[in-house]
Amino acid sequence: MTPAISQIFTRKVLLILFVCVLTPAVSPKEYFLFNDTELNWFAAFHACHLKNMTLATINSEAEQIDIGNLIGSWISTKKVYWTSGTDQAKEGEFVWMSTGQPIRYKNWYYGEPNNHGSQHCLTISNINSHQWDDDQCSNEYFYICEGITECSKEIVFLYPRFGLQ
Ligand SMILES: [Ca+2]
Ligand SMILES: [Ca+2]
Known part of the structure; x- marks a missing residue:
């Protein structure tokens, strides 16, 4: 040289x-909201990979705040987003599928996760202070990918x- x-x-x-x-x-990762097409959880997981990212994980209060700021609060339209949280492998044991890690930091809405009608995929929305809900993985919602900054x-x-x- x-x-x-x-x-x-x-x-x-x-x-x-x-x-x-x-x-x-400075967080090593960055979240990206995708509000264009609603997809089921599996398609959302795949869509993030196609963008060289992964479906979102939330590992701390700071990340929860970051993601909440991006989503914003309810004004006139409810918007629901997929994250990579799921208990599909074993009921009640939620993991972040993108990393394989068990969910340690938790921010469930009151009474959730309730597995109501067989719900195995973790959503976050612009209502209920961005607290989490489990929902049917076949439902179609927007999604959040994450990549490194x-x-x-x-x-x-x-x-x-x-x-x-
Ligand atoms: Ca479940
Ligand atoms: Ca639920």
């Missing part, structure tokens, strides 16, 4: 470190040992 290229590379690394790492509250992609590129799994 010539000194000039090395200097540019170093400057870029420092800039990315400053913007992406040293600034507070541009910052994270840069960091993974420059520092593979910090790679996000």
Whole structure:
């Protein structure tokens, strides 16, 4: 590497470190709402993969707030979104299908999950303060995908040992 290229590379690394790492509250992932087509849960899971993303997971209060801010609150139309939460494998044991991890952080609406009429897929909507509900996986709703942020992609590129799994 010539000194000039090395200097540019170093400057870029420092800039990315400053913007992406040293600034507070940077989440390694980013949510994307898809309000164009309503799909069943399986089709939504597939649709996210086709976009090189995964159906959303919510692992903390901070992520819940992020996703709630994106969805917004009820005005005149109820909007329901799929996440990757499901208890299809074993009734009552919800996991995030996108990561395979059990659901630890929980934000169920009062009385949910109730498995009413055989409900196995986790929705979040613009009513009920974005609290969660289990719903029939064959119903058609909008969906939320998640991907890693541009910052994270840069960091993974420059520092593979910090790679996000
Ligand atoms: Ca269920
Ligand atoms: Ca329910």
